Amino acid sequence: MSDPLLSVDGLKKYYADDSSIVDRLLGQESSSVKAVDGVSFDVREGETLGLVGESGCGKSTTGETVLRLREPTAGEITFDGTDVRAMTDRDLNEFRRRAQIVFQDPFSSLDPRMTTGDIITEGLRIHDVADREQRRETARELLERVGLSADQMDRYPHEFSGGQRQRIGIARALALDPDFVVLDEPVSALDVSVQAQILNLLEDLQDDFGLTFLFIAHNLGVVRHVCDRVAVMYLGEIVEIGPVEEIFDDPAHPYTKALLSSVPRASTEARDEEFETLRGDVPSPRNPPAGCRFHTRCPEARAACRESAPPGYDVGDGRTATCFRADDGHAYWDSEPIGENAAAGDESDAPAGEPADD
Numbered sequence: 001m002s003d004p005l006l007s008v009d010g011l012k013k014y015y016a017d018d019s020s021i022v023d024r025l026l027g028q029e030s031s032s033v034k035a036v037d038g039v040s041f042d043v044r045e046g047e048t049l050g051l052v053g054e055s056g057c058g059k060s061t062t063g064e065t066v067l068r069l070r071e072p073t074a075g076e077i078t079f080d081g082t083d084v085r086a087m088t089d090r091d092l093n094e095f096r097r098r099a100q101i102v103f104q105d106p107f108s109s110l111d112p113r114m115t116t117g118d119i120i121t122e123g124l125r126i127h128d129v130a131d132r133e134q135r136r137e138t139a140r141e142l143l144e145r146v147g148l149s150a151d152q153m154d155r156y157p158h159e160f161s162g163g164q165r166q167r168i169g170i171a172r173a174l175a176l177d178p179d180f181v182v183l184d185e186p187v188s189a190l191d192v193s194v195q196a197q198i199l200n201l202l203e204d205l206q207d208d209f210g211l212t213f214l215f216i217a218h219n220l221g222v223v224r225h226v227c228d229r230v231a232v233m234y235l236g237e238i239v240e241i242g243p244v245e246e247i248f249d250d251p252a253h254p255y256t257k258a259l260l261s262s263v264p265r266a267s268t269e270a271r272d273e274e275f276e277t278l279r280g281d282v283p284s285p286r287n288p289p290a291g292c293r294f295h296t297r298c299p300e301a302r303a304a305c306r307e308s309a310p311p312g313y314d315v316g317d318g319r320t321a322t323c324f325r326a327d328d329g330h331a332y333w334d335s336e337p338i339g340e341n342a343a344a345g346d347e348s349d350a351p352a353g354e355p356a357d358d
């Protein structure tokens with residue numbers, strides 16, 4: 001097993017919330033959006049770690065915070081043995097060369113006033129790498145490498161299709177010869193027919209350039225196709241992490257089960273009728289439920305789940321799940337389920353059950 005290239009420990013990112021001003025005027029405790037609330041994971045050299053979960057659970061915030069595109073609220077980020085939060089300007093400059101990002105939307109992530117060549121070489125220029133002609137040569141090579149042609153250097157983004165623009169975004173991320181790339185839903189905005197081509201390209205590039213990927217996605221089918229391991233996020237936390245095959249074959253966390261039940265399978269054998277749909281809205285990250293954050297929607301929740309947050313239990317095969325259910329000896333099993341749909345039936349959870357805004 002290879003060493004971690006990136007280690008994240010207890011990472012938190014809270015956003016200031018407008019309503020906190022009102023809260024302060026009313027003399028109440030200020031609130032904030034707990035977008036990421038204590039996640040820990042490693043990304044091993046050469047692997048692809050998937051980060052999945054419903055919209056708003058904190059995937060993009062995690063990706064952008066580990067790259068220090070956003071300042072963390074708390075926690076540790078270690079890249080190739082160096083503490084990212086304590087980096088000097090020089091170290092940070094080098095880190096920004098070695099760690100890149102490809103964004104979801106190839107329409108808004110490329111500056112419409114810049115030519116393709118300038119977009120791809122912008123990082124080289126900022127990092128003062130090579131002279132202008134050498135940079136243009138790099139852009140030509142990268143364009144060919146991502147499946148476009150070198151003579152498209154002087155064209156503008158609007159002259160390309162969505163898939164072609166994403167190829168340009170990938171070429172831009174590769175220009176500085178990085179080791180680590182955050183892929184933030186790189187195919188979600190593309191036609192289904194183009195998605196497989198881009199995923200295959202990313203896999204080829206990973207081998208050729210020796211890249212390590214953090215692959216953010218909400219489509220579990222895509223994750224199964226490209227990832228080695230997967231971390232499942234719910235409301236700012238990782239609820240289960242482990243090798244893709246093991247998690248797909250035998251999910252330990254009820255939320256993972258629920259997510260997987262929405263993925264078409266070759267065989268319906270493993271389908272669990274109880275988890276056909278995920279009930280209720282995701283609670284607001286401003287005021288997440290006490291105890292296990294998933295208990296307001298979990299069909300298997302017990303009183304214990306309302307009272308305390310489950311730790312991560314080792315469920316074998318390199319998997320960890322934050323669910324009392326994953327611990328055979330837990331008192332959880334002695335109590336009755338708290339309702340088929342706890343969120344609908346339990347008024348005491350009302351504030352935490354307030355739907356998210358987005």
Ligand SMILES: Nc1ncnc2c1ncn2[C@@H]1O[C@H](COP(=O)(O)OP(=O)(O)OP(=O)(O)O)[C@@H](O)[C@H]1O
Nearest residue numbers: 015033035054055056057058059060061062285358
């Ligand atoms: N700049 C910001 N200021 C305040 N809140 C934010 C900001 N960016 C994101 N959020 C909130 O933080 C939470 C997590 O957002 P994030 O975009 O990280 O989730 P996500 O899982 O990537 O969602 P999606 O799949 O829709 O991109 C959401 O509730 C979102 O509304």
